[in-house]
Amino acid sequence: MARIALDAMGGDFAPQATVAGALLALAELDPAHSIQLVGSTAVVEAQLRALLDGELSSHAAQRDRLAIVEAPDVIEMTDKPSAVVRGKPNSSMAVGLRLQADGQSDAFVSAGNTGAQMAASMVLLRLHAGLDRPAIVTLFPSARKPVAVLDSGANVDCSPEELVQFARLGATYVECVLARPNPAVGLLSIGEEPEKGNAVTKEAHALLQSAGLNFIGNVEGRDLPAGGTESHPVDVVVCDGFVGNVVLKFYEAIAPLMIGTLRNIGVTAEQLEAGLKHLDYSEYGGAPLLGVKGVSIISHGKSSPRAIKNAVKVAVQAVVSGMNEQIGARLAAAESAA
Amino acid sequence: MARIALDAMGGDFAPQATVAGALLALAELDPAHSIQLVGSTAVVEAQLRALLDGELSSHAAQRDRLAIVEAPDVIEMTDKPSAVVRGKPNSSMAVGLRLQADGQSDAFVSAGNTGAQMAASMVLLRLHAGLDRPAIVTLFPSARKPVAVLDSGANVDCSPEELVQFARLGATYVECVLARPNPAVGLLSIGEEPEKGNAVTKEAHALLQSAGLNFIGNVEGRDLPAGGTESHPVDVVVCDGFVGNVVLKFYEAIAPLMIGTLRNIGVTAEQLEAGLKHLDYSEYGGAPLLGVKGVSIISHGKSSPRAIKNAVKVAVQAVVSGMNEQIGARLAAAESAA
Numbered sequence: 001m002a003r004i005a006l007d008a009m010g011g012d013f014a015p016q017a018t019v020a021g022a023l024l025a026l027a028e029l030d031p032a033h034s035i036q037l038v039g040s041t042a043v044v045e046a047q048l049r050a051l052l053d054g055e056l057s058s059h060a061a062q063r064d065r066l067a068i069v070e071a072p073d074v075i076e077m078t079d080k081p082s083a084v085v086r087g088k089p090n091s092s093m094a095v096g097l098r099l100q101a102d103g104q105s106d107a108f109v110s111a112g113n114t115g116a117q118m119a120a121s122m123v124l125l126r127l128h129a130g131l132d133r134p135a136i137v138t139l140f141p142s143a144r145k146p147v148a149v150l151d152s153g154a155n156v157d158c159s160p161e162e163l164v165q166f167a168r169l170g171a172t173y174v175e176c177v178l179a180r181p182n183p184a185v186g187l188l189s190i191g192e193e194p195e196k197g198n199a200v201t202k203e204a205h206a207l208l209q210s211a212g213l214n215f216i217g218n219v220e221g222r223d224l225p226a227g228g229t230e231s232h233p234v235d236v237v238v239c240d241g242f243v244g245n246v247v248l249k250f251y252e253a254i255a256p257l258m259i260g261t262l263r264n265i266g267v268t269a270e271q272l273e274a275g276l277k278h279l280d281y282s283e284y285g286g287a288p289l290l291g292v293k294g295v296s297i298i299s300h301g302k303s304s305p306r307a308i309k310n311a312v313k314v315a316v317q318a319v320v321s322g323m324n325e326q327i328g329a330r331l332a333a334a335e336s337a338a
Numbered sequence: 339m340a341r342i343a344l345d346a347m348g349g350d351f352a353p354q355a356t357v358a359g360a361l362l363a364l365a366e367l368d369p370a371h372s373i374q375l376v377g378s379t380a381v382v383e384a385q386l387r388a389l390l391d392g393e394l395s396s397h398a399a400q401r402d403r404l405a406i407v408e409a410p411d412v413i414e415m416t417d418k419p420s421a422v423v424r425g426k427p428n429s430s431m432a433v434g435l436r437l438q439a440d441g442q443s444d445a446f447v448s449a450g451n452t453g454a455q456m457a458a459s460m461v462l463l464r465l466h467a468g469l470d471r472p473a474i475v476t477l478f479p480s481a482r483k484p485v486a487v488l489d490s491g492a493n494v495d496c497s498p499e500e501l502v503q504f505a506r507l508g509a510t511y512v513e514c515v516l517a518r519p520n521p522a523v524g525l526l527s528i529g530e531e532p533e534k535g536n537a538v539t540k541e542a543h544a545l546l547q548s549a550g551l552n553f554i555g556n557v558e559g560r561d562l563p564a565g566g567t568e569s570h571p572v573d574v575v576v577c578d579g580f581v582g583n584v585v586l587k588f589y590e591a592i593a594p595l596m597i598g599t600l601r602n603i604g605v606t607a608e609q610l611e612a613g614l615k616h617l618d619y620s621e622y623g624g625a626p627l628l629g630v631k632g633v634s635i636i637s638h639g640k641s642s643p644r645a646i647k648n649a650v651k652v653a654v655q656a657v658v659s660g661m662n663e664q665i666g667a668r669l670a671a672a673e674s675a676a
Contacts, residue, residue, distance in 0.1 A: 142595075143595050153528060156536040156537075189584075190587075197580070198495045220584070221586065221587030221591070223591075224588055224591070242536045242581070246559040247584060251588075253562070257564065265609050267600070267605050271603050271604060
């Protein structure tokens with residue numbers, strides 16, 4: 001049973017996309033799970049009424065598993081991330097995360113200001129022992145299984161030790177939430193040989209070899225869309241958040257470019273949908289912020305109701321799989337082995 | 339009139355692809371241009387005979403504009419780049435670049451060991467004054483015009499000053515060789531705001547604002563496939579060679595993935611060719627190594643005859659446009675302005 005707090009006010013299309021996403025998620029989830037919509041009660045109630053009276057009238061049965069939690073303050077994209085918890089303690093982000101810190105919720109999902117969510121998650125949930133920073137993990141569609149890439153934007157300049165921490169977080173995530181045992185971990189670099197790379201990756205390579213992970217060595221940019229090679233598929237790819245964010249935004253922009261190009265030459269919308277569905281980001285939903293003691297899922301600012309629905313499902317999987325407890329246990333084991 | 343030295347022995351498909359590429363290039367180039375095939379005379383002559391007696395029999399007229407320059411040593415992919423000039427002075431790479439240093443050739447093209455080509459180019463051609471390192475510039479297909487990305491693999495850890503040098507090299511290249519006046523230069527980062535990025539990009543951002551270039555600020559990963567935005571198209575994107583190489587290899591792997599996916603859903607080969615032609619790397623040919631006093635064009639190790647042909651054409655454009663002299667002049671002007 002998971003209680004998911006959803007930031008009803010976060011994202012470019014809130015509250016319409018968030019409230020609709022909540023209803024869609026509940027329709028697909030086991031009835032034991034519930035959602036707490038965090039935001040202005042008046043705004044959320046009005047939106048809920050409009051949807052249930054209109055396009056989502058078939059979802060009335062889900063209303064009972066929805067609670068509304070009042071949070072009157074609004075976070076702007078221009079708000080300084082570090083000031084949100086103190087400056088806007090009654091914002092949907094601070095209230096939603098505090099529910100979890102107080103044991104009244106199991107996970108938090110937001111499509112709002114990412115920097116603010118990271119900062120508030122660190123303050124209100126705190127980091128697991130043995131970590132310097134949290135990391136955002138994103139699933140990249142690939143020719144094989146989706147590849148978990150981290151960090152994809154939380155940290156710009158990373159130490160070799162932090163890259164090892166990311167590897168541990170990513171491996172635990174893939175094993176628990178994606179149910180892939182003994183995931184293969186690759187280090188993103190510019191050549192397969194250990195001596196290829198920049199100063200940080202070369203040192204990280206050496207550390208990863210004795211980290212107790214299934215480390216398969218360096219991987220290259222081509223291994224992200226390919227999912228590794230036939231003989232060496234890869235599940236987790238570790239990099240600093242500068243490289244990870246550049247590649248993520250690059251990948252997000254490829255699909256629209258391809259679709260426009262292919263429509264121009266007569267490929268039909270049905271062909272495209274069938275062919276490119278696995279490259280559609282909204283299929284994958286939110287990106288977990290790993291390392292905090294709890295579950296905090298970051299959704300894209302442009303999240304549609306479907307993307308919100310999938311982010312809520314990611315949150316449920318994280319809770320049900322015991323991801324957070326597993327991360328704590330693995331980090332403690334690594335500390336005591338060191 | 340340009341004399342292009344082509345490394346006949348370089349690349350996975352040499353000498354077939356290189357000799358065939360030379361014949362294809364000469365058929366398309368102005369008759370004033372010529373090619374020097376550098377390699378084992380016996381091997382090159384045999385290959386030439388086989389092609390002219392066989393699939394390229396219609397290209398006999400091009401034979402007169404082909405010279406063969408003897409270079410018996412062979413560079414392996416495992417050779418240490420820094421040892422090539424001294425250790426294998428009679429390799430096709432060393433001989434081909436020495437021709438240019440001695441004024442007997444105007445440009446060098448190779449699909450061989452990239453590290454060896456860089457090292458040999460620096461030793462035999464030397465760097466322009468005011469530069470610390472050369473940079474490899476690659477043209478990325480985009481929804482707008484191709485974007486020149488540098489460095490795409492020559493340098494892993496770069497200083498802010500080096501990124502400014504790359505910006506100057508790239509802008510001169512785009513203006514001279516691609517004939518786009520006043521090219522827009524962007525700095526690859528993880529947000530548009532100047533304060534977004536890692537330590538090196540933040541400092542580079544400040545330096546670029548007073549570098550006398552058409553600097554449009556930070557660009558993001560999405561601006562590479564998009565070519566920038568409607569209101570801010572971008573011609574040159576500057577980054578360190580680690581990020582540049584990761585993104586380049588990522589991009590190279592996208593097209594095959596897409597093609598496989600789309601073929602599976604019934605998109606025809608003709609549709610694909612029409613739609614994806616501008617995303618095909620072999621259309622763009624070689625990547626110039628900018629900063630050396632001369633012209634040194636790096637081709638992909640897997641270059642087909644068509645890719646070699648296009649690399650030779652890039653070399654001719656570089657020579658005819660006076661790229662090298664322009665780079666020297668711009669760097670000298672920047673030095674005296676500083």
